[in-house]
Each structure stands twice: as structure tokens, then as C-alpha cells.
Amino acid sequence: MLNQNDDQNEAKKLMLMCVLAASVVLLMFLVILYMHEEKKPKKHATKIVTENNTEEKEIEIKKSNLVSSDLDFWDMYEDTKEENVIIDDSKDESDSDSKNSSSSSDKKINQSKSSSSDKTTNRDDSDEESSMNIKKNKDKDKMDDGKHIKVTGPDGKAQWFEILDDVKKNSFDFENYLAYDNGLLKYEAGDIKSIVGIDVSSRQGIIDFSKVKNAGVDFVMIKVASRGYETGQINIDEKFVEYANAAVASGLSIGAYVSSQAITDVEAVEEANYAVAAANNYNVKYPIAIDFTSANSQSQRTDRLTSEERTAIVKKFCETVKSYGKIPAIRATRDFLITELDLTELSDYDIWLKDEAVTADYMKFEYIEDNESSSSSSSSSAKSLSSSKSSKSESTDSDSSSEDEKPEYIGTDYPYEFAMWQYTNKGTINGIEGPVNVNMSFVNYAER
Numbered sequence: 001m002l003n004q005n006d007d008q009n010e011a012k013k014l015m016l017m018c019v020l021a022a023s024v025v026l027l028m029f030l031v032i033l034y035m036h037e038e039k040k041p042k043k044h045a046t047k048i049v050t051e052n053n054t055e056e057k058e059i060e061i062k063k064s065n066l067v068s069s070d071l072d073f074w075d076m077y078e079d080t081k082e083e084n085v086i087i088d089d090s091k092d093e094s095d096s097d098s099k100n101s102s103s104s105s106d107k108k109i110n111q112s113k114s115s116s117s118d119k120t121t122n123r124d125d126s127d128e129e130s131s132m133n134i135k136k137n138k139d140k141d142k143m144d145d146g147k148h149i150k151v152t153g154p155d156g157k158a159q160w161f162e163i164l165d166d167v168k169k170n171s172f173d174f175e176n177y178l179a180y181d182n183g184l185l186k187y188e189a190g191d192i193k194s195i196v197g198i199d200v201s202s203r204q205g206i207i208d209f210s211k212v213k214n215a216g217v218d219f220v221m222i223k224v225a226s227r228g229y230e231t232g233q234i235n236i237d238e239k240f241v242e243y244a245n246a247a248v249a250s251g252l253s254i255g256a257y258v259s260s261q262a263i264t265d266v267e268a269v270e271e272a273n274y275a276v277a278a279a280n281n282y283n284v285k286y287p288i289a290i291d292f293t294s295a296n297s298q299s300q301r302t303d304r305l306t307s308e309e310r311t312a313i314v315k316k317f318c319e320t321v322k323s324y325g326k327i328p329a330i331r332a333t334r335d336f337l338i339t340e341l342d343l344t345e346l347s348d349y350d351i352w353l354k355d356e357a358v359t360a361d362y363m364k365f366e367y368i369e370d371n372e373s374s375s376s377s378s379s380s381s382a383k384s385l386s387s388s389k390s391s392k393s394e395s396t397d398s399d400s401s402s403e404d405e406k407p408e409y410i411g412t413d414y415p416y417e418f419a420m421w422q423y424t425n426k427g428t429i430n431g432i433e434g435p436v437n438v439n440m441s442f443v444n445y446a447e448r
Contacts, residue, residue, distance in 0.1 A: 149415050151335045159339075163415045167343045170418065172442075174411025184216060185357065185423055185440060194440040195219060197286075199257070199422065202239035204432055209243075209250035211431030219253040219286050219441065221352075224278045226259035227271065229300045234274055244282045253446040255286025257331055257352075260317070261302055262292075268313045272320035272328075279326070286445045287329035287420075289352050290317040293336045311342040318349045327445065331422075334414045343416060350419035350443070355412045357423040419443045 143150070143160040152158045163169075172178075177189035187194040196216055200207065201223035212220070222244055223237045240256075247254050258275045262268040268290075275288050292302075292314055302310070318328035330341075331352040337343065412421065420441045427438030 149338060149413070151338055161338050164344060167347060168417035170412075170415055172411065178411055182216065183428065184438065187440060187442070192442055193444075194442055195444055195446075197221060197420070197439040197441055198427070198429060198432075199223070199437045199439060200239075200243060200432075202237050204239070204434070204436060206433070207243065207246065208431035209246045209252060212247075212429055213250045213252055215430040217252065217429060219255065219446070220247045221255045221257055221286060221289070221439065222247070224256040224258055224275050224288075225271070227261040227267070229261055232261060232263075232267070232301055234271065236274075236278070240278065248282055253285045254282060255284060255288065255329075255445070257289040257291050257329075258317075260290050260292045260313075261300065262313050262317070263301055263305060263309075265313060265316045268316040269320050272317045276321060276324045276326055284326065285448075286441070287327040287350060287352070288321045289329035289331040290314055291331040293332045293354070307340055307342055310340055311345050314341065315345060315349075318346070327448075329419065334412065337414070337416070351417065352420040352422070352439075353412065353414055353418040354422045355414055356425075357411055 147163055148160040149163055150158050150160050172187065172192075173189055174187070177187055179186050179188070184196055185194075186196070195218045197219040198212070198217055199221035209220070220243070222240055224240050225234055225236045227234050244254060244256075256275055256279045258271045260268070260271055262271055271290065272288075279288055292310065305313075314330055318330065321328035327350070329350040329352045330337075330346060332341070332354065334353065334355040337351065337353070412423070420439055420443070422437050422439045425437045426435045429436050429438070
């Protein structure tokens with residue numbers, strides 16, 4: 001009995017010793033873990049929200065021992081002058097990557113004073129705007145290469161069109177040989193001497209063609225008929241017979257034109273026959289032209305024609321006129337010729353260009369000065385005979401500009417060859433009340 005009790009006591013002692021040993025080991029482990037955690041730097045948690053993601057992310061930021069005096073970021077702005085970089089777009093840069101790292105010799109640098117606070121606030125915006133400007137200049141350089149021509153639509157959007165190699169080019173040197181003489185533009189270079197002309201319709205009212213002749217005009221293009229924009233009916237211009245008789249009697253050479261709305265080859269032939277029949281009663285020496293341009297803000301039956309269809313109609317008109325032994329011509333605006341016709345198919349026929357010339361500031365017309373509404377409408381035009389370089393117009397009053405100084409004429413940037421040029425619809429000619437279209441012909445059709 002005694003031995004059994006001794007065995008039980010020994011077992012209890014052994015169990016107690018095991019529990020005690022396990023407790024000591026666990027305690028030592030906790031102490032070591034605690035000391036290890038104490039040696040680690042304390043961490044703080046903060047939250048950031050990205051601009052493009054509403055999900056919050058928790059990151060750990062180590063505690064720093066730096067104080068504000070240890071920070072030297074203020075030294076980043078040693079110079080308080082801001083640099084505005086202007087790209088010189090006269091350079092032809094073909095590699096888009098090299099443009100971003102172009103040398104300082106290709107840039108003009110203008111410096112202006114600015115506070116450091118303004119600089120830190122606007123730096124990102126300025127960099128973004130500069131990048132946008134550089135991109136625009138790249139796009140401009142890419143297209144403004146002498147191989148493309150820009151056309152601005154009614155909506156103000158610009159499009160670039162490739163200049164066709166197969167069409168004869170405009171070789172006139174307007175800068176050096178375009179002159180202003182008694183209210184008229186004249187061109188003389190080598191064997192080419194321009195002839196002064198006007199074009200008229202019933203809207204001109206009463207015309208004294210003797211005074212027109214004495215004013216220096218040599219030829220008159222007279223509207224013979226027009227086709228209705230919606231009805232398609234041909235109507236003779238009510239002043240054609242009167243104008244033709246009076247002009248010929250005054251010694252002026254004449255030509256004729258039709259305002260076309262033809263939508264088929266049959267209608268093109270009809271218009272040509274009509275014009276030739278009317279012109280046969282007179283000694284018509286200048287061209288019989290088709291005027292196939294769009295009317296402003298008006299529904300037209302030709303709106304749905306394609307470029308190929310328009311070209312075919314114009315070509316059929318010219319072929320018909322030529323078959324009668326007359327000289328055909330195509331009258332249209334700069335933009336219409338570039339965008340709406342295939343000029344490679346019309347190279348056998350003369351072009352009568354309608355495009356407002358840009359000239360010196362002193363080149364003005366009396367009716368514009370006297371008529372407030374006309375002046376207002378002309379100022380909104382992109383091109384005008386009374387327009388000028390801004391620097392000249394700001395420093396010189398138009399009434400005191402000198403007649404003796406040589407003007408800087410731009411003429412027209414139409415890239416292809418043309419035989420006649422209506423350079424303004426705001427001209428004044430003695431013998432005609434109100435504005436009139438003034439032309440120059442580079443071909444003397446009267447002696448052809």
C-alpha cells in the first residue's frame with residue numbers, strides 16, 4: 001500500500017515539472033519576441049486615394065527623423081525667371097522624336113519675371129500648353145511643305161489637299177510684278193501683261209459703258225443666263241442684250257458666262273447651247289464660261305453630285321462650247337476648284353479664278369468707306385483688297401498711307417495655272433453705281 005502511494009506522488013511531481021518547464025520555455029519565447037519587436041522602427045499607417053481610382057489603399061510609411069531645416073528643396077528654384085519657349089516653325093523637322101529634343105539654336109527664348117509661387121502653381125499647365133503648341137507646330141510643318149494646300153470650310157475647320165503633279169502650276173510672281181494703278185491691279189512681267197476687265201449681271205443696274213471704257217477697262221464678261229437652284233429652269237439675264245449691245249458699241253471686248261445648276265450631261269449641253277446662241281449675235285472674243293460654284297445658304301439641286309459627276313458636267317459644257325468654235329472657260333472659286341473638281345480631267349480648258357486678293361493697307365475702295373454695312377461685311381472676310389499686315393495698319397492710318405511706298409502684294413495662293421482672275425467683288429469703276437467684280441486676264445483673247 002505504501003509503495004502504490006509513492007508511485008502516485010512521483011508521477012504528480014514529474015507532471016508538475018513538465019508543466020513548469022513548458023511554462024518557462026513559453027515565457028522566454030514571449031520575452032524574446034517582445035524584445036525583437038521593440039527593436040523595429042515604429043510604423044504609421046496612412047491612406048491615399050488615386051485620382052482615377054476611388055478605392056482606398058493603405059500603405060506604410062517609415063518614420064523619418066528629418067526636420068524642416070534639413071530639407072533643401074527650396075534650392076530647386078535658384079532662378080526666378082520663367083522661360084517661354086517659342087518654336088521656330090521655319091525649320092523643316094522630319095523626325096518627330098528629334099523635335100522633342102531639338103537644340104537651343106532652333107528655339108527663340110523669351111524670358112519674363114515671375115514669382116516662385118506663381119511658377120510652382122502654373123508649371124504643370126505651362127508644360128502641358130507648351131507640349132500642345134509643339135504638337136500643333138509639328139502638324140503644321142508636316143502639311144505646310146509646299147506640296148499641300150489648305151482649304152478652310154464654312155465650319156472653320158481646315159483641310160489639307162495634296163497639290164497635283166499632273167496639273168500645270170501657278171507661275172505668276174505677284175510679289176514683284178503685281179502693281180496698283182489708279183484703283184486697279186495690273187500685272188506685267190516679260191511677255192505677260194494683264195488686261196483689265198469686269199463681270200456684270202442685271203444686279204449692276206444702269207451702266208455707262210463709255211465711262212467704263214475710259215476708266216481703263218478693256219473687256220466685260222456678261223452673265224447670259226442662269227439655271228434655277230431648285231426648279232432647274234434656265235432664265236436669260238434680263239440685262240444681257242442691253243449690256244452686250246452697249247459694251248460692243250463702246251469698243252469693249254465681251255465674253256459671257258452661265259450660272260450653272262446642271263446635274264446631267266444633257267443639262268450641261270443645254271446650257272452651252274443657250275450661251276452660244278445668245279453670244280452669236282455679238283462679236284464675242286472672250287470665253288464663254290460655266291460658273292459652277294455653290295450658292296451661300298441655299299438649297300441646291302447640285303448638292304448631291306460627286307466630284308466625278310461635277311467634273312463630267314463641266315467637261316461636257318466646255319466640249320460643247322468648243323465644238324462651235326468658241327473659247328470655253330471654267331469659272332469657280334479657289335476652294336471649289338481644289339475640292340470639288342478633278343482638274344486633271346480639265347487641263348484643256350482655261351480657268352477663270354475667283355479669289356479675293358490680299359494687298360497693302362492703302363488699297364481701299366470708296367464705296368467701302370462711304371457704306372458702313374459694306375465696310376462691316378468686308379472686315380469679316382479672311383481676304384480683302386483693303387486688308388493689310390496688322391503691324392502696318394496699327395501704325396498707319398488708312399487715310400494717311402503713302403501712295404509712293406511699294407505695297408507688299410500676296411495676290412493668291414491658288415497653286416494651279418489660270419487665265420483670268422476675279423480678284424475682288426468690291427471694286428469701283430466709273431460708270432457703275434455700287435460695287436462690281438473686277439478681273440484681270442493674262443491672255444489677250446481679243447488678239448488671239
